[in-house]
Amino acid sequence: MNSRSNILKKIAENKPASESLPVLRFDDTIHYADKQAQFIKALQNVVAEVLEFYGYAAINTLYKNLQAAGKKIVNTIPEIDDVNNQLPSLSAENLAGVEIAFIKGLVAVAENGAVWVTEEQMQNRLLPFICEHLYLVIERENIVDTMHQAYQKIDTAASGFGVFIAGPSKTADIEQSLVIGAHGPKKTTIIIIN
Amino acid sequence: MGKPVHSILSKNFIADNDRTDWHDETLWMVRKKRDYASSQIPEWETLRQWASQIKAHTLSNLDHYLTVFEKNANANGIQVHWAANAAEHNEIIYGIIKQTGISSMVKSKSMLTEECHLNEYLQDKGLQVTDTDLGEWIIQLRKEHPSHIVLPAIHLKKKDVSDTFHQHIQTEKNNNDPKYLTTAARHHLRNIFIKSKLAITGVNFAIAETGGIVICTNEGNADMGVHGAAVHIACMGIEKIIPETLHLSIFLRLLARSATGQAITTYSSHFTSPRKGQQMHIVIVDNGRTRLLGNNNFRNSLKCIRCAACFNTCPVYRKTGGHSYHSIVAGPIGSILNPNTDIKANADLPFACTLCGSCSNVCPVKIDIHNQLWIWRQQISKEGYAGKTKSLSMKVMAYILSHPNVYRFSGNVFRMTLKYFPFIVKNKLNPWYRQREMPEAPKKSFRQWYIQKQKSEFKKQHIKKDS
Numbered sequence: 001m002n003s004r005s006n007i008l009k010k011i012a013e014n015k016p017a018s019e020s021l022p023v024l025r026f027d028d029t030i031h032y033a034d035k036q037a038q039f040i041k042a043l044q045n046v047v048a049e050v051l052e053f054y055g056y057a058a059i060n061t062l063y064k065n066l067q068a069a070g071k072k073i074v075n076t077i078p079e080i081d082d083v084n085n086q087l088p089s090l091s092a093e094n095l096a097g098v099e100i101a102f103i104k105g106l107v108a109v110a111e112n113g114a115v116w117v118t119e120e121q122m123q124n125r126l127l128p129f130i131c132e133h134l135y136l137v138i139e140r141e142n143i144v145d146t147m148h149q150a151y152q153k154i155d156t157a158a159s160g161f162g163v164f165i166a167g168p169s170k171t172a173d174i175e176q177s178l179v180i181g182a183h184g185p186k187k188t189t190i191i192i193i194n
Numbered sequence: 195m196g197k198p199v200h201s202i203l204s205k206n207f208i209a210d211n212d213r214t215d216w217h218d219e220t221l222w223m224v225r226k227k228r229d230y231a232s233s234q235i236p237e238w239e240t241l242r243q244w245a246s247q248i249k250a251h252t253l254s255n256l257d258h259y260l261t262v263f264e265k266n267a268n269a270n271g272i273q274v275h276w277a278a279n280a281a282e283h284n285e286i287i288y289g290i291i292k293q294t295g296i297s298s299m300v301k302s303k304s305m306l307t308e309e310c311h312l313n314e315y316l317q318d319k320g321l322q323v324t325d326t327d328l329g330e331w332i333i334q335l336r337k338e339h340p341s342h343i344v345l346p347a348i349h350l351k352k353k354d355v356s357d358t359f360h361q362h363i364q365t366e367k368n369n370n371d372p373k374y375l376t377t378a379a380r381h382h383l384r385n386i387f388i389k390s391k392l393a394i395t396g397v398n399f400a401i402a403e404t405g406g407i408v409i410c411t412n413e414g415n416a417d418m419g420v421h422g423a424a425v426h427i428a429c430m431g432i433e434k435i436i437p438e439t440l441h442l443s444i445f446l447r448l449l450a451r452s453a454t455g456q457a458i459t460t461y462s463s464h465f466t467s468p469r470k471g472q473q474m475h476i477v478i479v480d481n482g483r484t485r486l487l488g489n490n491n492f493r494n495s496l497k498c499i500r501c502a503a504c505f506n507t508c509p510v511y512r513k514t515g516g517h518s519y520h521s522i523v524a525g526p527i528g529s530i531l532n533p534n535t536d537i538k539a540n541a542d543l544p545f546a547c548t549l550c551g552s553c554s555n556v557c558p559v560k561i562d563i564h565n566q567l568w569i570w571r572q573q574i575s576k577e578g579y580a581g582k583t584k585s586l587s588m589k590v591m592a593y594i595l596s597h598p599n600v601y602r603f604s605g606n607v608f609r610m611t612l613k614y615f616p617f618i619v620k621n622k623l624n625p626w627y628r629q630r631e632m633p634e635a636p637k638k639s640f641r642q643w644y645i646q647k648q649k650s651e652f653k654k655q656h657i658k659k660d661s
Contacts, residue, residue, distance in 0.1 A: 003276040003277055003278040003282060003480070004276035006278055007260075007276055007432065007478075007480045007484060008257045008260065008261065010480070010484035010488075011256045011257040011260070011432070011484055011487060012257050013488065014216060014484055014485070014487040014488030015253065015255070015256055015257065015488075016253070016254050016487075016490070016493065017254065018254045018255055019247070019250045019253075019254045020247075020251060020253075021247065021248060021251045021437070022243065022244045022247040022248065022251075024244060024440070024444075025328060026443075028237065028240070029237045029240075030236055030237060032236060033255060042457060045457065046456075046457075046460070051584075059638050081369070088470070091422070092387065092388045092421075092422035093388055096384075096388050109350045109458075110383060111235075111447075111456035111457060112458040113457065113458075114458050114462070117232035119343050121435075124421075125417075125420075125421040125469055126417075126418075126421035126422055128417075128652060129414045129417040129418050129421065129461075130418065130422075143502055146439075146443070146447065147443035147444075147446050147447050147458075148441075148443045148444075149440055152440070152441040156401075156404055156406060156439050156464045156466060157403075157404040157406065157439070157466055159464075159466065160223065160270075160465075160466050160467040160468070160469065161421075161463070161464065161465055161466065161467075161469070162463075162464045162466075163417070163461055163462065163463045163633075164286045164446075164458065164461070164462040166237055166457070166458050166459070166460050166462065167460055169412065169413050169414040169459070169460055169461075170331075170412050170413070170460060171328045171376060171412060171413050172412075172454075173328040173329035173332065173343075173345065173346070173370040173376075174328070174332075174347070174350075174351075174354075174355050174375055174376060175220075175329070175351060175352045176220050176223070176224070176345070176348070177371050179373050179375075179377075181377070181378040181380065182328060182375070182376065182380065182412065182413035182414060182415070183326065183380060183383065183384070183387070183415045183418045183460070183651070184413065184414025184417070184418065185412045185414075191382055
C-alpha cells in the first residue's frame with residue numbers, strides 16, 4: 001500500500017482543467033497617509049501598549065530600571081545589553097520563570113498591529129510566548145501598510161521559524177468575554193524607535 | 195434511538211429559550227464584527243476574488259503543489275507522511291509517538307484530528323492527550339465535541355465552564371468570572387506545556403514554495419506546545435496547500451476578519467524547519483477530499499479556510515447550535531462536506547438550511563455554499579435518502595405544482611381551511627405550527643386577484659374610449 005502515489009494518482013484523475021492564478025495588484029490595496037498613526041491605532045485594538053522612543057538610549061534606561069526592580073529579564077537585543085549566548089539551548093523549564101523579554105521586530109504592519117519576529121531575533125523560539133510581558137522593539141521606517149508589503153519585505157524561508165505577533169495572547173472562549181493573557185504573554189509593549 | 199437527525203437534535207437545544215437567544219445573539223455579534231472589519235478594507239471584494247482564484251488554481255494543480263511542498267519540506271528537514279484516510283492518519287501518528295516512547299502530549303486545535311477522532315484513538319492506546327486551546331480543553335474535560343470550528347465551546351455558558359473547572363481543577367465553586375477561569379486554566383496547562391515533549395498541531399496554510407506551514411492562534415497554545423517539545427507532528431488535509439508565500443498576505447488578511455472580526459490573529463506562526471535537535475513531521479491526509487475534487491458540483495468546498503463566517507451568519511446554525519449537526523464540522527460548510535463522507539448518515543444536513551444565501555455572501559473564498567446545499571438536496575432525494583415524509587411531500591408538491599388545476603383547487607381548499615377549520619392546521623401534529631403562528635389566509639388567490647384586476651382595468655379603458 002502506498003498512499004502517497006494513490007493520493008497523487010487520484011488527484012491527477014480528478015482535478016479539473018488548470019485554472020490560472022489571478023494577477024495581484026498590491027499597489028491598488030490600501031495605503032495609509034500616516035502609517036505610524038494607523039499602526040498605533042491597530043495596536044490599541046489588540047490591547048498592546050505603545051511607547052515611542054528616540055533611539056536605544058531611552059530603552060536602555062527602561063531596561064536598567066526594570067532590572068533594578070528585580071525583574072527576571074531576558075534580553076536578545078545587542079544594542080540594549082549583552083545577550084546570553086546560552087539562550088538558544090534553554091528549555092521550557094529553564095525559561096518558565098521569565099517575566100520580561102526584549103526582542104527586536106523586523107517589520108511592523110499598520111493595518112493590524114502585527115510585528116514580524118524571526119528565530120534570529122528571538123534567539124529561542126519559546127521566548128516570545130513563555131514570557132509574561134513581551135517588549136517588541138521596532139524601528140519607525142520598518143512600518144508598512146499591509147500584509148502585502150510585509151511579505152514583500154521579509155523572507156520567511158530564511159529562518160526556521162518566524163511569527164507575526166499582534167498584541168498579547170488572548171481568548172474569548174468563555175462566553176465570548178475577552179480575556180488578555182491566555183497561554184502567552186499577559187502584556188505586550190511595542191517600542192517604536194523614531 | 196435511530197440515527198441522529200438535525201431537526202430532532204435541535205429540539206434539545208431550543209428547549210432552553212434563553213440559551214437559544216443568547217447563542218443566536220452572540221454569533222450575530224461576531225457576524226457584525228466581521229462586517230465592520232471587512233468594511234475597513236476598501237479592496238475586500240478584490241481580496242475575496244484573489245483568494246478564490248488562488249484556491250481554484252491550486253486545486254487544479256494540486257498534485258504538482260503537493261509534491262513541490264513535500265520536496266521543499268524534506269529539504270528543510272521535515273518528514274512528510276501521506277494518509278489515505280482517518281485510520282491511516284491515526285496509525286501514522288501513533289507510529290511516530292511509539293518510536294519516541296513519549297506517553298503524554300499536548301495538542302492545539304485541529305479540525306482534521308477531530309475529523310479522524312485522533313484523541314479517542316490515542317487514549318485507547320493508553321496515551322495522554324491534552325487539548326490546549328481553552329475552548330477545546332473545556333469540551334475535552336466535558337467529554338463533548340466542538341460545536342463550532344473556531345469557537346468550540348460556544349454552546350456553553352460561563353456557569354457550565356465554572357462547574358467543569360470546579361470538578362476537574364478545583365476552582366472556587368460558582369466563581370463564574372471568565373478572567374478567573376481563564377487564569378486557572380493558564381496555570382494548570384502551563385505545567386503541562388512545560389513538561390510535555392510532544393506536540394500535535396493542525397495547519398492553516400502549507401506553502402509549496404517554502405515547504406513550510408503556518409498556524410494561527412490567539413492564545414499562543416500551538417507555539418507553547420511546539421517550541422518546548424522534542425517532537426512536532428502537524429496534520430493537514432491536502433487542500434491546505436497554497437503556492438507562494440506572497441499569497442499568505444491575502445489569506446491572512448481575510449481569515450481573522452472573517453472569523454472573529456479581528457484584523458489578524460495574535461500569532462501567525464511560520465514553521466519552516468524544525469528547531470535544532472527537534473523532530474518535525476507533517477501528515478498529509480486525503481480522507482475523501484480527492485473524491486470531492488472530482489465532483490464539479492462540490493469541488494469548490496475544498497477552498498474552505500475554516501473561518502466559520504458561514505456558521506455565524508447562518509440563521510439555522512445560530513438558532514439550533516452546532517451539536518444539532520451531529521458532525522465534527524457543523525454549519526453550512528459542514529453540511530456540504532459531511533454528505534461526501536457518508537451520504538446516508540448526513541442526508542438531513544443539506545435540508546437544515548433556508549437557502550437564504552447569506553453563507554455564500556460572507557465566504558472569504560467565495561464558495562457558492564447555498565447553491566451546493568441545494569444540489570445536495572436534489573442528489574439526496576434522487577438517491578432515496580431524503581426520508582419518506584420528505585420524499586412523499588415533495589412528490590405531492592411536484593404533482594400539485596405541475597398541474598395548474600390541481601394547484602388552484604388545493605389553494606382554495608387551504609384558504610378555506612385556514613378560515614373555517616383552523617384547528618386542522620393549528621395543531622401539534624403540524625410541524626410548521628410549532629413555535630409559529632399560521633398566516634392570515636388571504637380572501638382570494640393571486641391569480642383570482644390578477645384576473646379581476648385585469649378585467650376591471652379592461653373595463654376602465656374601454657369605458658374611457660367609449661366616452
